[in-house]
Every structure is written in structure tokens, then in C-alpha cells.
Amino acid sequence: MNFSSKLIEQAVAEFSRLPGIGKKTALRLVLHLLKQSTETVDIFTQRISDMRHQIKYCQKCCNISDDVLCNICANTHRKHETICVVENLRDVIAIESTQQYQGVYHVLGGVISPVDGIGPDQLNVQALLNRLQKEPIDEIIMALSPTMEGDTTIFYLSRKLHEINPSVKISALARGVAFGGELEYVDELTLARAMATRRPYEQFLVSPDK
Amino acid sequence: MNFSSKLIEQAVAEFSRLPGIGKKTALRLVLHLLKQSTETVDIFTQRISDMRHQIKYCQKCCNISDDVLCNICANTHRKHETICVVENLRDVIAIESTQQYQGVYHVLGGVISPVDGIGPDQLNVQALLNRLQKEPIDEIIMALSPTMEGDTTIFYLSRKLHEINPSVKISALARGVAFGGELEYVDELTLARAMATRRPYEQFLVSPDK
CATH class of the missing domain: 3.40.1360.10 (Dna Topoisomerase Vi A Subunit; Chain: A, domain 2)
Known part of the structure; x- marks a missing residue:
């Protein structure tokens, strides 16, 4: 693609480095940001920068956290x-x-x-x-x-x-057929394993939090 | 979605404000950036910031440009x-x-x-x-x-x-049926107009740059 601007080209290149974003989508995002006020774009870049620079990991479970312990590990x-x-x-x-x-x-x-x-x-x-x-x-x-x-x-x-x-x-x-799926579309490996590891019918009546 | 971190939550919110990007995709992008080095993320935010702050518009055709005239208008x-x-x-x-x-x-x-x-x-x-x-x-x-x-x-x-x-x-x-499309999938309005504005067969033999 031939962009009329080096600045646009570089911004598009940065966006298209993200997973699942091609050149066309990247250009759409860049043109969208270009329509926003400078303040809005400054907040956008600042929050991403803050996220990368200030992020911590929970000392216990290694999850992303703002503190020494994440809110799940800190929950008694x-x-x-x-x-x-x-x-x-x-x-x-x-x-x-x-x-x-x-x-x-x-x-x-x-x-x-x-x-x-x-x-x-x-x-x-x-x-x-x-x-x-x-x-x-x-x-x-x-x-x-x-x-x-x-x-x-x-x-x-x-x-x-x-x-x-x-x-x-x-x-x-547990591995097996997914809830709500049509049996004919389940792949062979999953179906074969689900058949081999079949369970007594009564177990399905147990609610999941028991 | 319950994020364990305010920083992540804010970055996800910023990304999901972009067109065509939902919360799940935004989270994927944020986690991708989190895996990159701080330098890579700094370049990402810097280039987007530069793009927004330094962009100019061609004085002639109003296209995005790095200069007073875009490279198309400047081309003699x-x-x-x-x-x-x-x-x-x-x-x-x-x-x-x-x-x-x-x-x-x-x-x-x-x-x-x-x-x-x-x-x-x-x-x-x-x-x-x-x-x-x-x-x-x-x-x-x-x-x-x-x-x-x-x-x-x-x-x-x-x-x-x-x-x-x-x-x-x-x-x-010109409006009409698109090249390579199957006729049965063309919408009624387009097909009716293409029929009404039909052209002599010989015109299709002319190459487009003539």
C-alpha cells in the first residue's frame, strides 16, 4: 500500500504488528484515531504506556496485579x-x-x-x-x-x-462433547474419548457447584 | 469481565473504543503488548502520538500529508x-x-x-x-x-x-455487477440498474487505461 504520509505508514506498521490485525484494519484504526481530538489520543497512548510500565505480578499466583498480591489471592x-x-x-x-x-x-x-x-x-x-x-x-x-x-x-x-x-x-x-453442540459436528477424537470415558447418567444431575 | 488490574482494565477500555474491536480482542491486544519489551511498547505509543500531533493536510486536495502538498499533488x-x-x-x-x-x-x-x-x-x-x-x-x-x-x-x-x-x-x-461475482447473488437493485444501463458489447473489449 502506498500511503501519502510517512507518519501514517509508521502508525499503520505498529498496529499491524498486533495479533490478528492486518494492514487494512490497521489503517482503519489509524484513520479513526486521526479523527479524534489530540487529548483523546494522548489518553489512549498514556494508558497503554502506563499499563506496560507500571504493571506488577502477584507474588503468589503470578497473575497480573496492581499490588503485591492480586485481589483473588488477597481475598480471605x-x-x-x-x-x-x-x-x-x-x-x-x-x-x-x-x-x-x-x-x-x-x-x-x-x-x-x-x-x-x-x-x-x-x-x-x-x-x-x-x-x-x-x-x-x-x-x-x-x-x-x-x-x-x-x-x-x-x-x-x-x-x-x-x-x-x-x-x-x-x-x-473433564473432556467430552461441549454443551449445546450438535453431535454430528464433534471431531472424531473428542467423540471417541467421550465414548470411552462415559459416565453414569446420575452424575449429570449433580449441579456443578456441589 | 473482572480484570485483576485497574491498569489492564483501562488499557482494554481504550482499545475497545476503536472501531471493530470488542472487549475480548482488546484484552488479547493488551496481553500481547504486555509480553513485549518496554522499548517496543514505547515505540508503539510514540508513533501513534507523533502521527496524531504532527499530521498535516495537503493544502490542495486535503489529503493526509507530511508536507504542505501531498506527494500526488506535488507530482508534475x-x-x-x-x-x-x-x-x-x-x-x-x-x-x-x-x-x-x-x-x-x-x-x-x-x-x-x-x-x-x-x-x-x-x-x-x-x-x-x-x-x-x-x-x-x-x-x-x-x-x-x-x-x-x-x-x-x-x-x-x-x-x-x-x-x-x-x-x-x-x-x-460506473455501477453494475462486480467482476467475478455470481449473478444469482447480485442484489435486485444492482441487477435491475445494470440491466437498464446495459452497454454495447464492444465497449468491454476496450482496456481500462484507454
């Missing part, structure tokens, strides 16, 4: 004996929005992926192992994405955690 | 007797990328839309009328979107331009 009403291991803040938000989980979290910051050069040392694994040694943990729930990398990470973590405390209960999210 | 090899009237920079880029148009442009900055409170005074209309009075113009091509607002704008501009110079040729983009 939550069950601190149950840790849900997730990949990032988005997963915390997803689980929190179900309003079913009462425990606390541990944010790994990713999953083990040798192809991308991400091993346990690049993730918040040691912090999780330290928590198991210091805190009175009953159960650790692996809520990682049902992918090859997610499963590898679950396998690796389970082994490490069991080495520290063989009696800790380690569980993972 | 272009046909300055033909003006193509467009809505914004995106349309200039779209027409330039066809590599067929040799004339210059005039950027209106929008189209007349009473519903949105946009009248001729909010657009670069007077600048266009002034150009017709001062410059030796042969033809003015209306390349506005084929919408109700676009057609209203074409009608209004044509009348005003004819008042100044009744001999100036005013044309508009």
Missing part, C-alpha cells in the same frame, strides 16, 4: 487449599466468569512448547512447586488448553508435583 | 486537469492500487449525512469549489460509495460545481 473468603493452574489472565477471566470456582489460581504464563523454545524454565513452574512446599494445598486443578502442548505441560507438572507431595490430589478439566 | 507527471473526488485516504489508496488513474484527488473527509449531522460545511467542499475557480479543470470524477449518502453528496456537489463552471465534465464511477 476464597479456598486457598485449591489451586487452579491456568495459562494466562484470559483463562482466569474465563473461569471467574463461570462464578463456580472458589479456589485460587496459579498463572503459568504459557505452556511447554519445545517448537517455540518454551520449556519449564520460561514458565512460572518453580513458583508453583514452591507454593506446594510452603502452603497447605489439597488439590491442584490443571485447567490448560486441551492441546498437545497443554497435555505435555499437565504430564510434566503432575510428575514434579507428585515428587514434592505424593498425597496432593491432581485433577484436570 | 500527473494530470492535474482531472480531479477524483473521494471520501478519505482509504479510497485514495484503493484507487492508487489499481494503477489506472493518472489524475489528482480531492478528499472530502466524509459524505453528506444529515442523520449523523454531517453537512457540506463539515466537509472539504468549499476547498473543492475554490479549486474549480482557480485551477484549469477538465473533468471531476465522483468516486464516492454507492450509498444513499454518497449519491446525495454527488447530487449536491454536481449542482454546486455546475454553478461555477457549466462546461466542466462531471462523471461518476
